[in-house]
Amino acid sequence: MGIRRVFTISKAFSVCAFVAVVSPFLAAQKLPSIEVFGGYSYLRFESTTLGFADRSNLNGWNGAISLPHVYGGLGVAVDISGHYTREMEEYNFLIGPQYSFEWKSARIYGHGLFGRARDRLRQPGTTLFEPSNLGRAIALGGGLDYQLSPKLWLRAVQADYLTTSLFGSTQANIRISTGLIFRFGKR
Numbered sequence: 001m002g003i004r005r006v007f008t009i010s011k012a013f014s015v016c017a018f019v020a021v022v023s024p025f026l027a028a029q030k031l032p033s034i035e036v037f038g039g040y041s042y043l044r045f046e047s048t049t050l051g052f053a054d055r056s057n058l059n060g061w062n063g064a065i066s067l068p069h070v071y072g073g074l075g076v077a078v079d080i081s082g083h084y085t086r087e088m089e090e091y092n093f094l095i096g097p098q099y100s101f102e103w104k105s106a107r108i109y110g111h112g113l114f115g116r117a118r119d120r121l122r123q124p125g126t127t128l129f130e131p132s133n134l135g136r137a138i139a140l141g142g143g144l145d146y147q148l149s150p151k152l153w154l155r156a157v158q159a160d161y162l163t164t165s166l167f168g169s170t171q172a173n174i175r176i177s178t179g180l181i182f183r184f185g186k187r
Helices: 011-029
Strands: 034-045 054-073 074-084 088-103 106-122 132-147 153-167 169-184
Touching: 011 132, 011 169, 034 074, 034 088, 054 169, 074 106, 074 153, 074 169, 088 132, 106 153, 106 169
Parallel strands: none
Antiparallel strands: 034 054, 034 169, 054 074, 074 088, 088 106, 106 132, 132 153, 153 169
16 A cells, blocks of 8 residues: 655645735725614504504614624624513514615715514413414615714614514614614724
8 A cells, every 4th residue: 555645745836826826815905894782762552453542652672783884884783682561572683685874974874774563462461362463674874873983873763663473563763773883894
């Protein structure tokens, strides 16, 4: 049995030459920045379709992770929110395209987000089980951000027209959010 040569001098030279040629191009590439948003959110929920006497005012949180500059001002956002009141709670899980325009230390953006909504009705003392439903959700909206530092932004306002289809009916809701954005990576 002989020892087989796997890595020869010519192969080593070829690998080194390839690395030397490709390295400057890889170093010149800009990695897209990643933004993480978290803050307060208010939801005006059309609960009359679920048997409530009036619309419900829900308070909660909103979080998002986005790649704002995948191609020019076009990016992608993943948005998750939770809103609560004594009678009900709603969670939204959304993803979609986002377009942003930056000027000096301000940014205006718009998005179309699509996904699912989970609604849970709370009926304390009546049953051991809480009625829950999972349906579609669509959020169309946008907002205004201000740069506080290179890595920290303030989301002054995010306003969305949020439609959900829960318990066999469609709800037309308004969601308003505000909070802080942390930016990671280079821009």
